[in-house]
Amino acid sequence: MEAIVVEDLWKRYIVRSGFRGKRVVEALRGLSFSVERGSVHALLGPNGAGKTTTVRILATLLLPDSGRAEILGMDVVREAPRVRQVIGVVLDVSKGFYMSLSGYENLVFYGLLKNMSLSDARRRAREVLELVGLEQEGAAHRPYYSYSLGMRARLAIAKALLTDPEVLILDEPTLGLDVESARAVRKLMVELARSGKTILVTGHNMYEIEMIADRVTIINRGRAIASGTPAQLKERLGLLHRLELRVSGDRVEDFVRRLAEALSAERIDRDVLEGALRVRLYARRSREEIAQQVFELAKAMGVRVLDIAIQEPTLEDAFIAIVEGEGSGVHSLG
Amino acid sequence: MGFIASVKAVAYREAVWFRRFLADYAIAWIMPLLFALGMIFLPASVSGLSNVVSRLSAFVGKHLTLEQAIVFSVCLSSVVTVVAVVVGDMSQTIISEVKILGALDTILMSTSVTTYFAAVAVVRPLILTLASTLYLLPPLAMVEGLHGLVIYVQCLAALLISGIALGLYTTALSLPIAFFTGVSRPWILANLLVPAILAGTGIYIPITMVPTVLRLLALTSPSIEMCRTLQIVAVYSSLSRAVDALGAIAALLAIYVAIACGVGKACDVGARR
Numbered sequence: 001m002e003a004i005v006v007e008d009l010w011k012r013y014i015v016r017s018g019f020r021g022k023r024v025v026e027a028l029r030g031l032s033f034s035v036e037r038g039s040v041h042a043l044l045g046p047n048g049a050g051k052t053t054t055v056r057i058l059a060t061l062l063l064p065d066s067g068r069a070e071i072l073g074m075d076v077v078r079e080a081p082r083v084r085q086v087i088g089v090v091l092d093v094s095k096g097f098y099m100s101l102s103g104y105e106n107l108v109f110y111g112l113l114k115n116m117s118l119s120d121a122r123r124r125a126r127e128v129l130e131l132v133g134l135e136q137e138g139a140a141h142r143p144y145y146s147y148s149l150g151m152r153a154r155l156a157i158a159k160a161l162l163t164d165p166e167v168l169i170l171d172e173p174t175l176g177l178d179v180e181s182a183r184a185v186r187k188l189m190v191e192l193a194r195s196g197k198t199i200l201v202t203g204h205n206m207y208e209i210e211m212i213a214d215r216v217t218i219i220n221r222g223r224a225i226a227s228g229t230p231a232q233l234k235e236r237l238g239l240l241h242r243l244e245l246r247v248s249g250d251r252v253e254d255f256v257r258r259l260a261e262a263l264s265a266e267r268i269d270r271d272v273l274e275g276a277l278r279v280r281l282y283a284r285r286s287r288e289e290i291a292q293q294v295f296e297l298a299k300a301m302g303v304r305v306l307d308i309a310i311q312e313p314t315l316e317d318a319f320i321a322i323v324e325g326e327g328s329g330v331h332s333l334g
Numbered sequence: 335m336g337f338i339a340s341v342k343a344v345a346y347r348e349a350v351w352f353r354r355f356l357a358d359y360a361i362a363w364i365m366p367l368l369f370a371l372g373m374i375f376l377p378a379s380v381s382g383l384s385n386v387v388s389r390l391s392a393f394v395g396k397h398l399t400l401e402q403a404i405v406f407s408v409c410l411s412s413v414v415t416v417v418a419v420v421v422g423d424m425s426q427t428i429i430s431e432v433k434i435l436g437a438l439d440t441i442l443m444s445t446s447v448t449t450y451f452a453a454v455a456v457v458r459p460l461i462l463t464l465a466s467t468l469y470l471l472p473p474l475a476m477v478e479g480l481h482g483l484v485i486y487v488q489c490l491a492a493l494l495i496s497g498i499a500l501g502l503y504t505t506a507l508s509l510p511i512a513f514f515t516g517v518s519r520p521w522i523l524a525n526l527l528v529p530a531i532l533a534g535t536g537i538y539i540p541i542t543m544v545p546t547v548l549r550l551l552a553l554t555s556p557s558i559e560m561c562r563t564l565q566i567v568a569v570y571s572s573l574s575r576a577v578d579a580l581g582a583i584a585a586l587l588a589i590y591v592a593i594a595c596g597v598g599k600a601c602d603v604g605a606r607r
Contacts, residue, residue, distance in 0.1 A: 061442050063606050084443055095436025098347070105350050112343035113444040115336075159440075 003167055003198035004035035004058065009067035011053050011222075027053040029222035030067070035200055035215070040193045042213035043202045044319055050222040051202040052091075055171045058200070059089040071167055088160030090170045093153040093177075099145040103134055103155045106144060107162055114163055121162075128158040132188060150181025157188060168192065170201045174208060186212055206316035216315070218322050226322045233318045240266060240282040243290055246307035247298065248276040255303045262293050276306055287312065340445055340453035348461040362419060363469030366411035370473075373407045374400075394569050401477045402569070408474060409489050409568035412467045413537050413561050416493055419466040420459045420500045421531065421555075422524040425508040428454070429520040432512035442605060448598030451505050455594055459501030463493050481571065488573040489564060492580065496560035499583050502590035503555050506597055513601040531555050556583045 011028040028050045035041040043051050056062040057069055060080040069076045074083050097106045104125050111121025129135040132154040139151055147155065153173060160168055170189070174182040182205075189212055193199050203209055209216065210230050218226040218233070226233060243263075247255060256279050260268055263283040270279045283290055287310050298305050352359070378386045383400060390406065391398045398406065428451070431437040441450045470489060474482035507527070511517050534552025536544045541558075552558055559582045566576040573580075 059439075059443060061439055061606065089439075089443060091439050092436055096440045098435060098437065100354055101347065101350060105347075109343050109347045110440060110444070112346055113339055113440070113450075115339040118342070118346070 001037045002034045003037040003039075003072055004041075004200060005068070005070045006034065006054065006058070007032050007068040009054070009057065009069055010065045011050075011057065011062070012065055027222055028057075028064070028067075031219060031222060031224055033217040033219075033224045033227055035198060037198050038193065038196050039214040040189060040199045040201060040212050042209040042216045043200060043219060044204075044206075044209060044216055045202075045219040046323055049219045051219065052171055053222075054219070055089075055091070055169055055200070055202060058169055059087065059091070060084055061091075085163065086165055087167045087169055088163065088165035090153075090156045090160045090168075090173050092171070093156040093173060093175065094149060096159070097144045097152070097155065100143055102141045102143055103147065103151075103158070104129060104140040106155070107159060110159055111162055116163075124162055124164075125158075128161045129155075131161065132158045133184065134158065148181075150177050150184070153177055153181060153185055154188075157185065161192075166197060168197055168199045170199065172203050173201065174203065174205060182208065206314060206319055210315040218319060220323050230315045230318075233322070234313045234315065240284055240313065241287060241290055242311040243279075243281050243283060243294070244307075244309040244311070245279045245281075245294065245305065246273070246276050247279065247303050247305055249301070249303040251301050252277045252303055255297060255301050258301070259293060259297055262297065263290060336445065337449050337453055340450045341457050344450075344453050344457040345461065348458055352461065352465050359465055359468075362415055362466045366415045367408065367469050367473065369414065370407040370411035371404070373411075374403055394565065396569055398569070404477050405474060405482070405485060406565070406568040408470060408477075409485070409564050410537065410561070412470055412489065412493060413535065413557065413564060414532060415466045415469075416463050416497055416560070417500065417531055417535075417555075417557055418528050419462050420497050421504050422528050423462060424454070424458055424501055424504040425523040425527065426520040427458075428505065428508040429512045429517065429523065433518045434520065438605060442602075446598075447509075447602035447605060448595060451509060451598050451601075452595065455501045455505040456498055459497035460494060462501075463497030464490070467493055485567060485571055488567045488571070491573060492560065492563040492567060492576065495580065495587070496556050496563070496583055499556040499587040499590060500560075502587060502594050506590055506594040509594070509597045509601050513604055531557050534558075535561050537561055556586045559583045559586070 009028050009031040013025045013027055015023050015025050017023050031050060031054060043054060045051050053062065057064050058071060058076055060076050060083050063077060071083050072086055074086070076083050098109070101109065107125035107128065108118070108121045111124055112118065116124065126135065129140045134140050134151060134154055137151070139147065144152070144155070157170070157173065160170070173189070174185050177185065186208060189199055189201065201209070201213070213230060215227065215229055216233060217224050249255070256268070256270065256277070259265070260281060263281070263285055265281040265283050268279065268281045270277060272278070290310050291308070294305065294308060297303075374383075374386055387398055387400055387403045390403050394406065431441075441447065467490065471486050474486045476482070478485060508523060511523060517523070530548055530551050534544055534548035534550070535557040536549070541549065559579045562579040563576040563583070566579065567573055
């Protein structure tokens with residue numbers, strides 16, 4: 001069951017340049033993708049790819065020029081008030097709050113604006129502040145201007161959760177956060193997804209996205225250019241695995257040569273370190289296949305494997321390859 | 335999620351702000367009170383109290399006692415407070431919300447620009463006017479006793495109606511500036527508009543001495559009629575005698591409602607495109 005469906009979405013902006021000049025920017029050019037219910041779906045793309053425009057359209061803040069966008073079966077244009085009841089949105093973690101109000105007061109204000117009763121808004125504000133860890137830190141009743149960026153990010157997520165929405169749309173929720181705060185926000189996102197919420201998240205931190213996202217859609221120049229799980233994206237690219245080995249024994253040179261042949265290695269680097277041979281080679285094989293070849297060959301040739309590391313291609317490698325491929329006109333993935 | 339929800343939210347936020355900015359309100363109470371008393375006692379230190387009271391009586395066209403002169407002066411000082419607080423605070427807050435705080439997304443995600451700012455234009459002036467003119471009560475009660483309370487209630491009624499009209503006036507002016515211009519300093523409009531309106535109103539000085547351009551600007555606001563209403567209430571202790579001035583305020587209020595709603599819709603469409 002799909003929670004978010006985006007189909008052939010187009011959006012153009014007219015940007016003023018200078019006093020009289022105007023220029024048309026095509027932010028979205030027929031973007032299509034869908035997000036499964038209860039999953040964490042990441043929207044990746046270089047700056048200006050159209051991520052924030054997509055998020056703003058889904059959040060009912062912006063009207064598309066054409067195309068269709070639905071959340072839980074409701075059209076974001078025609079049924080915007082109903083859509084707003086089922087979504088929670090984080091757009092800019094350091095904006096959208098009144099400086100002189102405390103985090104708690106900001107949330108109660110937002111709750112009232114969302115048609116909650118005063119008692120419900122107060123109760124819910126306390127609950128979500130506790131959920132994001134601001135109540136424990138005693139920050140809930142401090143003025144917003146005294147919050148650190150990490151606390152502001154958590155408050156922004158608390159605001160998105162205030163109405164207990166089924167779908168969360170988060171635009172770069174960890175942007176500018178320190179390691180500790182970013183980790184806390186990531187943990188929160190994973191916990192929310194486990195509790196059944198659908199999360200659409202954008203971001204630039206590939207390591208982070210790889211850790212939390214079930215599926216990824218890569219967009220560039222307003223179009224989706226690849227979609228799948230992080231593993232699928234990496235696999236479908238056919239990227240190399242990097243094998244790092246430290247071996248010792250009488251026949252290590254012969255071992256390396258035969259291993260390179262067996263794995264059809266594309267590049268081999270070797271050097272001697274503390275009496276052992278350190279080898280680094282790149283092979284277009286699966287992890288399992290590489291490990292099996294190494295151990296079988298080592299056993300057969302009486303070579304001691306002192307250390308082994310098989311590194312997978314990262315999502316960042318996949319992202320760069322896909323975006324660069326798209327830029328050069330190569331549509332490697334659909 | 336409509337008007338009532340926005341009214342509740344704005345009222346809650348205003349109540350919190352009132353508690354938080356009590357010291358600011360104290361200034362807004364003390365300064366006009368000093369102006370009002372200074373208007374009587376400062377010239378009296380040169381020419382004597384009876385001379386000041388008789389000149390004031392000649393100005394309003396009715397014989398006044400010293401107590402009535404003080405009541406007149408104190409009541410009139412509330413025009414300064416209400417214009418400064420309602421126009422100043424509201425225009426700054428509207429521009430801040432749109433340009434600086436990024437509160438616009440929160441508003442658009444909950445309701446429409448029209449609905450939210452309609453609630454702001456009605457609720458904020460009510461609370462701001464009530465809170466900023468609380469200082470009237472003690473001097474009026476001290477000088478005139480129970481009758482002072484009656485004058486206060488009548489003044490407050492006139493001030494609240496005028497305050498809402500001023501709130502709508504400010505909203506109608508601030509929204510297009512916040513949405514369709516590059517202005518990003520929240521105090522720009524407030525710093526220009528408040529002194530211009532107060533000068534154009536002719537408060538404390540005869541209107542004939544005010545430059546025409548300022549009088550024209552003040553004529554677009556309800557401040558002249560508000561000033562006239564307060565003078566009548568202070569001198570005759572009767573709001574019913576100010577019915578034509580109140581009628582003019584009501585007419586202006588209707589015009590402001592129409593303009594503010596139109597502007598709000600245009601801003602909503604502009605923001606979502």
